[in-house]
Amino acid sequence: MQRHVIRHLLPYQNVGSPDQVWGTLKSGKNVGFRLGIKGSGVPRWPGALVWGGKVPLTGPDALKSITARWTNGAIDTIPWPEAVGSSGGTTWHLLTNxxxxxxxxxxxxxxxxxxxxxxxxxxxxxxxxxxxxxxxxxxxxxxxxxxxxxxxxxxxxxxxxxxxxxxxxxxxxxxxxxxxxxxxxxxxxxxxxxxxxxxxxxxxxxxxxxxxxxxxxxxxxxxxxxxxxxxxxxxxxxxxxxxxxxxxxxxxxxxxxxx
Structure with missing residues (x-):
């Protein structure tokens, strides 16, 4: 993964750190991420440290998306690899309520x-x-x-x-x-x-x-x-x-x- 942090701002409500984050592979398998992965390129949510996990980024069972969930039921799902527009800004940001x-x-x-x-x-x-x-x-x-x-x-x-x-x-x-x-x-x-x-x-x-x-x-x-x-x-x-x-x-x- 690239060594930078993408900050994701959630538009509809003020939230702190998610209480659970996982990656979904192409096979549909979910891999739990843990808090505090130093230098990871996975997203960072308001109030949160960086979450990350050991997942394949290429191949037939590569990482497909990253999902965060909050105790109030809010979910943030980010397709991976994340699309980036010509200006360098994030193209996709999802918040399902x-x-x-x-x-x-x-x-x-x-x-x-x-x-x-x-x-x-x-x-x-x-x-x-x-x-x-x-x-x-x-x-x-x-x-x-x-x-x-x-x-x-x-x-x-x-x-x-x-x-x-x-x-x-x-x-x-x-x-x-x-x-x-x-x-x-x-x-x-x-x-x-x-x-x-x-x-x-x-x-x-x-x-x-x-x-x-x-x-x-x-x-x-x-x-x-x-x-x-x-x-x-x-x-x-x-x-x-x-x-x-x-x-x-x-x-x-x-x-x-x-x-």
Whole structure:
């Protein structure tokens, strides 16, 4: 591993050191990490020393991801090797809130049923859940940047965008269940347009595909067109947003109360 520390900041809540960290290998085997590994390149969370463990980094059973868990149920999962953008900043950072998923999962399933005709149902549910967590952390009363005229709610729907969606009616954005449905309708529209989970997430964030993009373009090529931070107070590149959302779909698939 490289001898540097990647500091991971958790956006939705203030937390201290995780109480458990493990690595997951390609075989699915989990390897426990221990606290205080000097000089390790594995992540460091607020209030924590460095965690590390002896795991293979190459080969058929190489390290696939690193996961931290807190006593309050929060989980931070980082794909490995971690993607790094052209600016050298971290591209992926995942925070799954199992409590929010449990609370809103029946409504996410309903939104997927209502909006997702012709789209793989399970993956679409995961996409709605991942987008909700990314946009609001599961908080139904959030205005973007505190602006009461801007994006709002679980799916951070803009007023103008909401008016163009099938489920819109005055006040729909301010009903959490309807906000999820509006977001699901938008995600479904974008997935049908682009045919790609990555591009669905990218266009949810920025509004439309970039000039030069075509349906079926490999994501590795599309990333280069999306390596920019959109205006409006955003801090994440479009490619980074899409990578994070799709990676978090995998985490949602593991953590959502589907049983």
């Amino acid at each position: 199992p409590q929010a998923l449990k609370k809103w999962w029946p409504d996410i399933q309903q939104a997927a049923r209502q909006a997702g005709s012709g789209i793989p149902r399970t993956a679409f549910e995961d996409a709605i859940g991942a987008t909700m967590l990314h946009e609001s952390g599961g908080n139904p009363g959030v205005y973007a940047n505190g602006n009461p005229n801007g994006a709002y709610g679980l799916m951070q729907i803009e007023p103008g965008t909401a008016r163009g969606l099938p489920g819109y009616y005055p006040g729909a954005r301010h009903n959490p269940q309807e906000n999820l449905i509006l977001g699901a309708e938008l995600l479904a529209e974008l997935y049908r347009e682009t045919g790609s989970w990555h591009m669905m997430a990218a266009t949810y964030y920025v509004g439309s595909p970039p000039s030069g993009w075509y349906r079926g373009m490999p994501w590795s090529a599309a990333q280069r067109l999306l390596d920019y931070v959109p205006a409006g107070g955003n801090v994440q590149t479009v490619a980074g947003y899409a990578d994070q959302t799709v990676a978090e779909m995998t985490v949602v698939a593991q953590e959502a109360p589907k049983g």
